[in-house]
Amino acid sequence: MSQVTVYVEDQQRALDFWAGKMGFTITRDMPYGENRWIEVEPPAGGTRLVVTKADPQWPTLVKDTPNYVLFHADDIVKTHEELAARGVEFTQAPTQQPWGWSAVFKDDEGNLFHLGQR
Template sequence: MTLGISQVTVYVEDQQRAVDFWSGKMGFEVVRDMPYGEHRWIEVEPPAGGARLVIHHADPSWPALVKDLPNYVMFHTDDIVKTHQELVARGVEFTQPPNQQPWGWSAVFRDDDGHLFHLGQR
């Protein structure tokens, strides 16, 4: 049996703001953007390929999003210091710059909705 991850959903308050962040600042490609009820079904893919992010509208009646803890989504790069510098130049906010951990290099960045994500180095 072969299993993999094809999509991870990120719930956002403003889908266009999220598209602008993920495509403009992070360099992801918008691979699907179509009507979905009152909102849109949007998928973005990282430059290196792999699992896509689904940018889904968060309904205001849902419980508040937890914004103080990183999502358990880790992006990877071959050179974390260089990638950090490039993303900062594009306006990405890092709450934790690259640092060496016992298990490897790690950094944490924030999207424009306040979600925190990990960046690691392979």
């Protein structure tokens, strides 16, 4: 998989979150119609996020329910501490699950994501 799309209301606010707080690299930021085509990549590389302006007529995800994007951490406790210190809001701190560790964080657009460690 090379890309996953994240729908947002404010592309600049989302870019500030992913590049600033999460430490992702901006790999593409260019005009795209009335909006922008923005791609960001995790610090260790891998699947890029495409930060796309959501159309107000599209259905939205169920609020307060994490989407199915899972980020991996080698040390979830350390990663949680580092991201929280940068201002990333966690709705669930790292907890032990039968399959490994899990945490949930919120971007500045209100989208929820999983952080996991096996």
